[in-house]
Amino acid sequence: MTGVLVLAATPIGDVADASPAMVAALVEADVIAAEDTRRLRDLCRRLGVETTARVVSYFDGNEASRVGVLMDALRAGERVVVATDAGMPSVSDPGFRVVQAAIAEGIRVTAVPGPSAVLTALAVSGLPTDRFCFEGFASRKAGERSRALAALAREERTMVFFEAPHRLADFLADARDALGADRPAAVCRELTKTYEEVVRGTLAELAEWATGEVRGEITVVVAGATGPAGSVEDAVAEVLARVEAGERFKSAVAEVAAASGLAKNELYEAALAARKEPR
Template identity: 55%
Template sequence: MSGEEAGGGRVVLVGAPLGNIGDASARLREVLATADVIAAEDTRRLSRLARDLGVTVRGRVVSYFEGNDERRTPELVEALAGGAVVAVVTDGGMPSVSDPGYRLVRAALDAGHPVTAAPGPSAVTTALALSGLPSDRFVFEGFLPRTGSHRRSRLRELATEPRTLVFFEAPHRIAGALADLAAIFGADRPAAVCRELTKTYEQIRRGGLAELAEWATADEPRGEITVVVGGAPAGPAARPDDDELRAAVARRETAGTSRRDAIQAVADEYGLKRRDVYTLVHSAQ
């Protein structure tokens, strides 16, 4: 599949197995064996993937990951200009989803080079399908901000989103992220934590956000994690009595949310004015 034979350089986004090698497609094998250049998120993982598939990689292999993508992209566009077929492969799933593949796609299109795909597995749609939550309309949010304050700010923006939400999260941040989700979205909002999809130790944990936060704190799950959260119910929830409103604020504070943010989250959840919830909480003290 040289660039000259194919009529000019082009980018091929290649979907790699999430974990189970049996999910590799025939086109994945073909592209790995014939591409002129392979831009891999991790060159060692690419070597292992090719070995497991029994594929001999004849093209030039370069690393392409968040951190070197700004420098590497012009080199790859230059290769395209010379007629090369450039394959993009991530550690698992489809390139250009929460990885630097997007930068090359945009640069290639801007330079007039075609982009195509050898589609394959996706952690986003796999987790969504396994979650048991509505999948007819959903929003993919990628990774949440790393720091707690920025994460909570982003979640407040999403608290009333009616569509199912899908997030990626790192193992060392999953407990904190779930606690913030429970505090801002509500303890009983249904969700699923999908860990190590298609691998030997695949695990799907379903339940309310508070329950999942407790589990993650106790079990410290490892591996690659995708979180699926049910959308906000239509319209504000029915207003509970004053004691329950105070308790709702207290639960969020216990989960680590500041009082100000807890009051705002409860006000948003029940369609109340923030100052009314503030007065209610402070009148009991």
């Protein structure tokens, strides 16, 4: 008899959101793989849960090396529960590797559904929810982040991102430049917690707001592109016409890119090349 791997969603803020099924999963576990063992024990304390399970650390830094330990427990018929600090394991959190390994060996994988910052932010953002995509954390490196956002300029689905508070201003500024200053968005901070805050506006407005001190867990929701993108040729022509009329090159590129739905970086390179062509 092999065991079962359980992905248990934990509260993203308010401990009252913990489901009876999640509590039962902790009580019934033989092994609990916790992203932070101290937080897991504190959660159990607040829930009044007593567990006899072996609690092992399972975070980004040791996830790969812990898979073998967890798989041994599953092969021995034990019930292994994965619990991250908040939300569903494997969604921008540890869990994916052991899920893959368990599936490869035919071991049952199940989940205890529960709170999700992705869906909660999407629901309260006021942006379209019929089609959306989750982009997780953007790169810490400015160049990679800008290129990734530029590649999403024509994405028509609502986009959901996670971001660290100390990088939020840079992320929103890059999103403004790549997706357009007037693109609607929402910054969701400390969801379900005491100081929950949802700030809605354009990317330009949010980028300016974020230059102040922002704290807590951050989820950003950005509206998808609307309408067909204009042609690069027409956009380049408009940029050059604006420049000849006295407008600054970068400013012209930013405004035309936002209006046409084209990626700012793509239009910048095309317009720059056109300026260099002999007339």
